[in-house]
Amino acid sequence: MSDATKDDLLQKPISRRDMLKLGAAGGVGLLLGAGGLTGVLAGTGMLKDSAKAADAQTAGDTVPFYGKHQAGIVTPAQDFICLGAFDVTTTDLGALRTLFQKWTEASAKLAQGQGVGDESGNPILPPVDTGEAMGLNAAGITITFGVGASLFDGRFGLGSKRPAALVDLPAFGGDELQPEWTGGDIAVQVCANDPQVAFHALRNLARIARGKAVLRWVQDGFQRTRTADPNGSTPRNLLGFKDGTNNPDVKKADVADDIVWATQADGANWMADGTYMIMRRIRMRIEVWDRTHLNEQEATFGRHRDSGAPLGEKDEFAPLDFAKQDDKGKLMIPMNSHVAVANMGGKVKIHRRGYSYSSGIDLKTGQLDAGLLFICFNRDPRRQFIPMQQALAAQDKLNEYIVHVGSAIFAVLPGAKAGGCIGETLF
């Protein structure tokens, strides 16, 4: 769209190239961090109707990067994830600080649907932005930064700042962790409604890190897209079951405060308004599962496959009643079912935000290397994720069909205001 007019803009969604032009023409770009694209366009009369605005909001629109908390945590899950862990190669704290400054500035641009630098570029230099997202809209992108326990190992003199809640995860029964899918000094979680937009962001952030940090592992993931499920019902995992029916509603501030956001009282002052992220790469033994009877599958999850309802119920969102018995006095929901064990008496909650992954064939077995890229956020893993995973590792019937092959824990940094820097409370 090389000769964009306002009429064009009325007809067409806004690309990152258009945004650069709008920004250059009227300084509109600066407003986006606060209100998002839809707000700006509605304010300037550039959107025809609220339906288009709603569409943009859920799929192609921008999500503000700056804020009290980082985006991508209580943000409703986008369709795709590109999750990378970095190992830091510099031992200079100043260089690390500079890296986070550059990452913050780049991420704020990416969140607005822009490239990380002048897209036309200087012909006798490498382009600042790698270009594969030119012409694409922001696709709801969020970029979320966390730091691993290894960053506090003495290289940077940060040892005394390690939060008590950023524990080394204990060994869980059944773990078969592979080093190439485990750990990392820094996590960068990119989520978007388009995989090319997500890949572009992680790639450009890795490029900015050159000489200071290198990628340790990268895992892509997906959920059913809005294209295939415009109503946004509960996603199904690759075992065919709805996954996330009973998730706490972290859109409510008090729920998020209770489950997700760290406070000063939780330990390190610098982590207030941050959270803790756990990644588990959980491979599914798909071929074994596919040979299992439906009854057994449903007893494994504790829910009906078709409706997602608790066993014995019809409605997906029916309350879980772990005392309910069938006419022979047998518990409707087995005590070792996934839903029963994970429930933890209703007292322990985490905010899950996972994706499915499919990574081709495992050359050793010839079977599909596919499963769940489990991601959760919680304010204190010692009281939330760890006891829950210990219970699951010990009792969950689902363990017959899954194996945890990757693991990492990160302290997800507090958000930053425009002009500030992610990590400024730590470094």
Next chain:
Amino acid sequence: MSDATKDDLLQKPISRRDMLKLGAAGGVGLLLGAGGLTGVLAGTGMLKDSAKAADAQTAGDTVPFYGKHQAGIVTPAQDFICLGAFDVTTTDLGALRTLFQKWTEASAKLAQGQGVGDESGNPILPPVDTGEAMGLNAAGITITFGVGASLFDGRFGLGSKRPAALVDLPAFGGDELQPEWTGGDIAVQVCANDPQVAFHALRNLARIARGKAVLRWVQDGFQRTRTADPNGSTPRNLLGFKDGTNNPDVKKADVADDIVWATQADGANWMADGTYMIMRRIRMRIEVWDRTHLNEQEATFGRHRDSGAPLGEKDEFAPLDFAKQDDKGKLMIPMNSHVAVANMGGKVKIHRRGYSYSSGIDLKTGQLDAGLLFICFNRDPRRQFIPMQQALAAQDKLNEYIVHVGSAIFAVLPGAKAGGCIGETLF
């Protein structure tokens, strides 16, 4: 949507669950092979307006499975691909014939947005369908079958039927082929506008093949989605350049006849209305490319990165003029640029239908394992793909930044009529 009414259907896109109900209620399912979902719903007054119909047609709708040619070849490229190659483990031609019969029936259901069997299932048997696409629409899915040269090696007595055009690809200069990404007895290409819908199809087809064929390799791929680029402009590859600007318009029957569809005259009678598919897994040396000046990048492709226009032009679709010189008498488009070498004097054309891939980190180098899942269709690789790739391997400046690590060639079978079977002309 457990209590679907016609009113519901007016408001909501149609899922594979709804389709089962519609089919059961009025036998509508049988019509879908011919006209697609939109046609059926329009005919029954179940679509409110043509805008919704157009939307469905491009994203969530069905593409007919049965026809003179297989779908997924001249079908406009969907957003995602899940491409698998199988090794046949049975040596019984009858078993192979049965497999294609079952695959045909399953694929016809999948193409209609249904599961491969009764989704509710018999509780004391494994579910017939694995379930992860329940509630999702068809997402424009196509499933396309091909057979490799190795299927004609004598196991099945098919040696005399091997088409002359199904050659073993010659070694190309610079190839670094890895066995795990090369060859295969059978190819199954699944394309859809949702990755979970695509994965579900390949997985269920692999499950149906149990005891007869096993997956040899699987590669997922993506293009920019309709979400991020609702106008569907030319996709960019992961080197940031538009890829496909000059593709022949195979929507035109005469162009497709000229480039894509095999005829009896081309060799094997049984391949009439089929075509030949070549897969090349082309890894991009992304980190090297990202250090290269924009001028050099543009000289490598022969196009401007920003607009996609030929060097010296402004418009993406400006004709390629390989004689045009700058004011110093230098050719505007270098003779060793990708576009110049691939042009082959305008005499050799193929139908490309590739996707980008991103498969995490290469553990050996720590670099991104990402690039192009090159796929093309042509009526005779001896006159089309092979000479073009020989020229590219010898001269293309792009070779500094890419390496071919996987390769396969398949005879893509003719289409089948409803009631027929893919492969019926061969087996």
